[in-house]
Amino acid sequence: MATKLVYGIQDPTTVEKCSELYYTRLARLPKISVKCCPFEGYNNESLRVSSCDLTDTRHVPFGRQLISGSARSRNSVGKTFCTTGVWTFDQHVSESSSQVTENKVGVLLLNLGGPETLNDVQPFLFNLFADPDIIRLPRLFRFLQKPLAQLISVLRAPKSKEGYASIGGGSPLRKITDEQAQALKMALEAKKLHANVYVAMRYWYPFTEEAVHQIKNDRITRLVVLPLYPQYSISTSGSSIRLLQSIFKEDTYLSRLPVSIIQSWYQREGYIKSMANLIEKELKIFSRPEEVIIFFSAHGVPVTYVEDAGDPYKDEMEDCISLIMNELKSRGIDNNHTLAYQSRVGPVQWLKPYTDDVLVELGQKGVKNLLAVPISFVSEHIETLEEIDMEYRELALESGIENWGRVPALGCTSSFISDLADAVIEALPLATAISPENSTKKNTSAESNTNILRYVFALFFGSVLAFILLFFPKLASSFKNYI
Numbered sequence: 188m189a190t191k192l193v194y195g196i197q198d199p200t201t202v203e204k205c206s207e208l209y210y211t212r213l214a215r216l217p218k219i220s221v222k223c224c225p226f227e228g229y230n231n232e233s234l235r236v237s238s239c240d241l242t243d244t245r246h247v248p249f250g251r252q253l254i255s256g257s258a259r260s261r262n263s264v265g266k267t268f269c270t271t272g273v274w275t276f277d278q279h280v281s282e283s284s285s286q287v288t289e290n291k292v293g294v295l296l297l298n299l300g301g302p303e304t305l306n307d308v309q310p311f312l313f314n315l316f317a318d319p320d321i322i323r324l325p326r327l328f329r330f331l332q333k334p335l336a337q338l339i340s341v342l343r344a345p346k347s348k349e350g351y352a353s354i355g356g357g358s359p360l361r362k363i364t365d366e367q368a369q370a371l372k373m374a375l376e377a378k379k380l381h382a383n384v385y386v387a388m389r390y391w392y393p394f395t396e397e398a399v400h401q402i403k404n405d406r407i408t409r410l411v412v413l414p415l416y417p418q419y420s421i422s423t424s425g426s427s428i429r430l431l432q433s434i435f436k437e438d439t440y441l442s443r444l445p446v447s448i449i450q451s452w453y454q455r456e457g458y459i460k461s462m463a464n465l466i467e468k469e470l471k472i473f474s475r476p477e478e479v480i481i482f483f484s485a486h487g488v489p490v491t492y493v494e495d496a497g498d499p500y501k502d503e504m505e506d507c508i509s510l511i512m513n514e515l516k517s518r519g520i521d522n523n524h525t526l527a528y529q530s531r532v533g534p535v536q537w538l539k540p541y542t543d544d545v546l547v548e549l550g551q552k553g554v555k556n557l558l559a560v561p562i563s564f565v566s567e568h569i570e571t572l573e574e575i576d577m578e579y580r581e582l583a584l585e586s587g588i589e590n591w592g593r594v595p596a597l598g599c600t601s602s603f604i605s606d607l608a609d610a611v612i613e614a615l616p617l618a619t620a621i622s623p624e625n626s627t628k629k630n631t632s633a634e635s636n637t638n639i640l641r642y643v644f645a646l647f648f649g650s651v652l653a654f655i656l657l658f659f660p661k662l663a664s665s666f667k668n669y670i
């Protein structure tokens with residue numbers, strides 16, 4: 188019952204790192220002992236693989252592709268940096284089998300998405316508010332999610348449209364994310380990893396489903412999922428990852444695809460240094476750089492996310508800011524700094540302090556120089572271009588702040604993209620199937636009946652709610668905070 192694990196790595200300098208990653212993972216699995224896998228070398232035309240014995244195969248997570256012992260693989264595999272992966276074969280497969288599956292690496296960038304025209308604004312808002320990770324209703328009231336999303340999106344659309352109109356009639360997110368995807372592909376190429384890079388937006392085009400469809404069409408064999416949010420929140424990376432998991436579980440091919448998900452990456456040195464570079468550069472524009480308050484403004488989340496649902500967002504944000512400030516300190520930059528949360532929506536309490544309140548307070552305290560640093564997102568978007576550059580700037584100047592600066596979003600900054608490429612390369616060997624084989628669930632007829640009942644129930648109560656709100660405008664005004 189002995190099974191061989193074979194793997195290949197192009198660059199001898201990465202051998203130790205890669206094997207350590209594989210073995211750490213394998214060693215955690217019960218009843219597997221991994222013997223040493225010496226590196227055998229490679230040449231330009233082909234890749235030689237090493238082999239070793241496992242005592243038990245039952246839990247080997249990478250056992251998808253089957254090749255025989257010390258094999259010659261295709262050049263495209265040989266080119267793959269640190270990713271030629273692990274193949275297994277067991278007693279069911281003849282040792283003379285020569286089947287070699289091409290390794291096709293995919294990187295899936297997750298982002299929020301934004302309306303491209305003013306006509307897209309209301310349907311975009313509907314998609315956003317229909318997400319149970321954005322409006323978290325108690326289980327019993329989940330059937331109201333869509334009617335509520337319809338109502339709130341219609342009520343909020345005029346204000347949102349004004350915002351998008353003021354930044355040119357739509358969100359720049361799609362264009363910037365596509366540019367980041369292209370830059371990441373090139374950075375990976377430069378590091379000898381050939382990969383397809385896909386963009387999956389949560390609430391607008393290209394939707395997550397489209398990107399996943401493309402990944403399947405391209406027969407990707409190993410996937411790294413990279414949310415474009417440095418810090419994890421239930422409402423952002425969490426929501427996108429949950430959607431992905433639900434799509435993958437329903438599909439036989441996808442449920443077996445080895446996937447590595449990078450949950451958050453704010454602590455990466457490359458990111459921290461890139462942010463520090465941007466801040467250092469903007470500080471120099473002030474006539475008295477040492478007097479400038481560095482004002483980190485993060486997108487908020489409702490307090491209940493952190494306190495009740497255990498969202499690590501606030502902790503990660505605070506940790507991120509202390510890492511950036513330490514980096515600046517190491518460069519001799521010792522400015523005062525503060526963190527506040529912006530963009531609250533709806534009637535509930537959000538993380539405090541609020542950006543607008545702190546700006547007013549600082550102005551009243553006599554602060555004259557302020558550098559705003561958007562910290563929860565790596566592209567320009569409505570909340571940097573409109574909320575910070577227009578609303579908050581005006582408020583700050585009215586409150587007595589005389590010199591205002593703003594750090595641009597990282598966008599395609601090369602040190603940042605290069606660091607994302609490193610994150611992908613490091614994550615790749617850790618890929619495992621998102622759900623175990625045979626977990627693809629088929630609806631039983633009892634479940635289908637429950638779903639139909641739920642739908643009828645939702646339709647009925649949704650219509651009643653819409654009716655009440657339409658004819659009792661005072662009740663509707665309790666949603667005013669969404670507007």
Ligand SMILES: C=CC1=C(C)c2cc3[nH]c(cc4nc(cc5[nH]c(cc1n2)c(C)c5CCC(=O)O)C(CCC(=O)O)=C4C)c(C)c3C=C
Binds near residue numbers: 343346486567
């Ligand atoms: C880390 C970033 C973000 C968190 C956390 C987040 C939580 C969150 N957002 C809303 C509601 C809205 N967000 C909207 C736009 C928007 N949100 C983010 C990022 C985070 N959201 C971005 C990057 C964008 C802009 C997209 C663009 O088009 O440029 C909007 C729409 C715009 C508006 O009307 O203000 C809403 C609404 C909630 C409720 C929430 C947490 C629960």
Ligand SMILES: [Fe+2]
Binds near residue numbers: 486
């Ligand atoms: Fe948001």
